[in-house]
Amino acid sequence: MRAESARKEAVRYVAGTFVVVAAVVVVGLTAPHSALAQASASPQADPTRLLFMCPHGAAKSVLASAYFQRLAKERGLNVIVDSAGTEPDPAVAPKVVAHLARQGYVVPVEKPRRVTADDLAKADVVITLGCDLPRSAAPAGRLLKWDDVPGPSEKLAGADEAIRRHVVELVDELVREVNTRK
Numbered sequence: 001m002r003a004e005s006a007r008k009e010a011v012r013y014v015a016g017t018f019v020v021v022a023a024v025v026v027v028g029l030t031a032p033h034s035a036l037a038q039a040s041a042s043p044q045a046d047p048t049r050l051l052f053m054c055p056h057g058a059a060k061s062v063l064a065s066a067y068f069q070r071l072a073k074e075r076g077l078n079v080i081v082d083s084a085g086t087e088p089d090p091a092v093a094p095k096v097v098a099h100l101a102r103q104g105y106v107v108p109v110e111k112p113r114r115v116t117a118d119d120l121a122k123a124d125v126v127i128t129l130g131c132d133l134p135r136s137a138a139p140a141g142r143l144l145k146w147d148d149v150p151g152p153s154e155k156l157a158g159a160d161e162a163i164r165r166h167v168v169e170l171v172d173e174l175v176r177e178v179n180t181r182k
Contacts, residue, residue, distance in 0.1 A: 057085025
């Protein structure tokens with residue numbers, strides 16, 4: 001583990017939009033991989049590990065992990081979120097970076113990376129957005145396919161809307177699971 005700055009934000013979900021209420025920069029310990037983010041507001045024993053995957057690791061999975069991290073934190077879920085691509089691009093799509101920045105989000109990955117068998121083995125939930133799993137690996141946990149999400153390069157508003165809808169549904173489902181275990 002290494003020390004690095006992390007931005008913690010208080011947010012509210014208002015009329016289909018995430019709104020930043022306050023932001024504070026803190027220094028803490030994080031996992032060695034910069035794409036990992038942990039939200040530990042609830043007393044869940046073990047965090048739920050989620051992996052968002054898309055073909056290039058540069059758009060859909062980046063949007064999904066940013067939206068999921070914030071909403072999961074707001075709802076008190078203890079999660080570890082990561083994203084990767086099957087054929088990663090050299091950089092996060094500039095259109096996605098600008099879109100997230102306009103909405104007050106920090107881009108959750110520095111650089112797209114290739115999904116590994118270890119990623120799939122460690123994830124409790126793997127979410128694919130328009131891609132198949134690598135042939136040599138299978139997820140240890142649950143697999144969700146969000147294949148209805150359009151490509152952000154063609155239709156960013158449509159991709160954004162579909163991803164947000166899926167994220168809200170998944171967070172609601174995980175909150176219900178946590179509440180059932182109590």
